[in-house]
Amino acid sequence: MAEILIFVALLALGYGFGRHAETRHYKSIIQREAALRDIPVVTTKFPPLDHPVNAELVTGSVVISVDYFKRFLAALRNLAGGRVTSYESLLDRARREAVLRMKQQTLNLGGHIIFNVKLETASIHKGRGSIGSVEVLAYGTALIHPH
């Protein structure tokens, strides 16, 4: 009986905190994306170099942890198959946050555009019972107009 209560409490905690964090994070992401929209992120490797620019490597890295509720949902998905929607939003947040951090760095350097942008994902997880976190790294080449 005690185990059931602990389990339900963990689920409720995971759901409560996870949901709260996610809603707040998305709000902030949408806001900052609007603010940094004038720094385009481009995947092409070859920028048009019609006038002299400085280039600099910019990176943005995020580590986000899964909550107990999301993990339970994903475990059930493991049996039934289909979209693991609980992880989809987690990774979506991580990707967008990583790009935003990269853009922020570019802004701090005085850059105006980022070329050759790549995203990498790594799961920070070592076997059963360890933390379930994901790292997303965004990196690219920021072009900065010389002063």
Add this chain to the structure above:
Amino acid sequence: MDYQNPKIPEGINTSTSHPLKEFFLLTTGVLGVVAIAALLFALLAEQLAIYIPFETELKWAEKITEYKNRETNKQSEPNNVIDSKDTPMKHYLDELAAKISTAQALPPEMKITVHYQDSDVINAFATLGGHVFLFRGLLEELPNENAVAMVLAHEIAHIKHRHPIRSAGRGIIIGMALTMVSSALGNSMINQVLTNTGGLAVLKFSRDQEDEADQTALESLRKIYGHVFGASELFEIMQQAESTRLTPEFLSTHPLSQQRINAIHTFQSKHNIAEEIKLTPLPDGLFKVLTKQTTPE
């Protein structure tokens, strides 16, 4: 060239449906399917368990007892099983069990082992391998041999009808299903929850099995004594005990229903055996050896 990142609408890479909706769909779906499958298999196991030869059951029971003995030795608790000793009680119960076994026409390989436990617990039960456990607490409540014979005959009837192995079959299948789910979910918390809620520890007989055991016990009582008044007395004593103090454990393992008492009365009137009732008293000095043992000087 002009580069732009226009605003992308939300909900392309993520799902817009509420996570709780998915939670309820998944839990009810997955757990429902597993539960139905487990129940089906459990039913099948219960039906097929009777085809396991009694010798095999005996071997399993031996292994279980060995394991349990090791466990109790670890805990270094005083072992109150004294059935290995040659007491008048042991003699008496063995003789009674032999009489009942003959009356119930048990197959020759089905050996009944009666274990007498020196404990205040008001209970008796039958388990795998033809083992019947009787507690002093229950025996002390019983006024005559007929009532003792009813308890013993009831437990032996469980073994005759292979109820322990059937229940074990059901329990093992359900346990396996639970283990499967918990390991598939890969969550130690769920593992604990499931193993604790669906534990295999106690063999529980169904109401039908209890009724079946009652009927067989009544038949054998009639064969031995010519009447079944011990049975009705047993249940009267149990009812009294229930109203005056804490419910004896015997009643939680053997739920006493009006239906059950009615069945006994029906049996009595059907066989019309109320002419001359001679209740057999318990032999003298049955508990004497025990009291000496339990109060060391």
